[in-house]
Amino acid sequence: MAVPAVLLFSTLTLVITLIHADRFHFHSPHLITRVGTWGWLTVYVTVPVAMSWLLVAQLRRPQADPAPVAPLPSWTRVVLVLQAAVMLAVGVPMLLVPEATLGGWPWALTPLTCRAVGAWAIGIGTIAAHAAWENDWWRLRPMMLSYTLLGLLQLTSVLRYPADLDWSRMSAVAYVVFLATVLLLGGYGSWKTHRLRLAMIGR
Numbered sequence: 001m002a003v004p005a006v007l008l009f010s011t012l013t014l015v016i017t018l019i020h021a022d023r024f025h026f027h028s029p030h031l032i033t034r035v036g037t038w039g040w041l042t043v044y045v046t047v048p049v050a051m052s053w054l055l056v057a058q059l060r061r062p063q064a065d066p067a068p069v070a071p072l073p074s075w076t077r078v079v080l081v082l083q084a085a086v087m088l089a090v091g092v093p094m095l096l097v098p099e100a101t102l103g104g105w106p107w108a109l110t111p112l113t114c115r116a117v118g119a120w121a122i123g124i125g126t127i128a129a130h131a132a133w134e135n136d137w138w139r140l141r142p143m144m145l146s147y148t149l150l151g152l153l154q155l156t157s158v159l160r161y162p163a164d165l166d167w168s169r170m171s172a173v174a175y176v177v178f179l180a181t182v183l184l185l186g187g188y189g190s191w192k193t194h195r196l197r198l199a200m201i202g203r
Helices: 002-019 031-059 074-096 098-104 111-134 137-160 170-202
Strands: none
Touching: 002 031, 002 111, 074 098, 074 111, 074 170, 098 111, 111 137, 137 170
């Protein structure tokens, strides 16, 4: 399930890197900086190629998709669709018109970092939409664990650097509330998929 979203995110990040190539230290006098910069570029050149190959190989498999083992309750799919809609509605403008969205973000961004955050939002929003479409707890096991970790790490960052957020903006509160929904849904989904795995093993 991760292949389409990773392909989209990594391709967008490659495009962002090329657009803002002057902000990267490809010719730094420090070896470790040059290695890190070229390593970054190598990752975002090779990952889209690998994901494209995997996607084509996956689509060419003659077997039909197996029937869902444990469909999601309606409320879970609704939450995933709403989360996807929010992330895509936020991510697309940040990617395409960063200068117009800088003032609304909870902390200071540059056009480069604004586009980078937008690419992440689009990638994760795509995963959430894909999860709602798949509609099967069994297929969402890795995704729910990753979702839990995403919410946990993002909220930990907010707690670690609270002064970096402009709490006078509603976007700061909205950001934290949204992360809480990601963490709660991811935690619930991880619990559900763990119980399902134990039930499948016990058969």
